[in-house]
Amino acid sequence: MNLFRAEEHARRWSQFTPRAEEGFITLADLAGFFGTESRRHMLDPDYLSMWYPRRAAERRAYLESIGKTSPFWMGTPDPPTS
């Protein structure tokens, strides 16, 4: 999960693969993705027990809100190919 100077820099990266073409995210969307509600409570005394467990659902909801619903982003298995 990296930051690049621009998309064309990522495409020139030695580890870039064709599948990773769907891996781009704007800086604004990234800040939102990693700024969901639970992230704002990392210094709260009950973060681990109360806030961290909410993180996965928040991430899924945020990714859906920006249209990143593919298995690549949602972390779900790829559909079988026939």
Place this chain on the structure above:
Amino acid sequence: MADPKLMDRAFQRIMRSLVQTGRAPHYAELGRAMGLPAEEGRALLRDVMAAYPIGWLHPETDYIASFPPLNNLPTQYRITVGGEQRWFAQCGFEATSATWLFPGQTVRVDAACLDCGDPVTIEMRDGRITWADPPEVVGHLAFGFGASRGRSYYL
């Protein structure tokens, strides 16, 4: 598994140590801070890491390597706050979350672009991006989330 309240306290001790000093405590320090013998501190650390699996210990050790959004092991994502470059982010994505650990302060992220080595810089304050250089800075997920992708998505 340790008592949840004790785990919450231990988590905060680790996170706040990272924020205040730039490094995570050793389990012996964690145990002492919790009023526990060192060996119980080690067990407590392992319980906390098991409950926070987005972080990890360095393989075959009890040293905290990663405790996101920050990293105890240096990465290319250098974090500067108040003019001090004391921290590292786990990855480029987690770097954008470090802002929530420093409320009311400007958090600067400096990295080298993996393609050309030229600088990538962003600044954030209370979750808002206040500066990006170049303005075209973009995030990139190389291998996809999930174990089925077969590669570490932190790369």
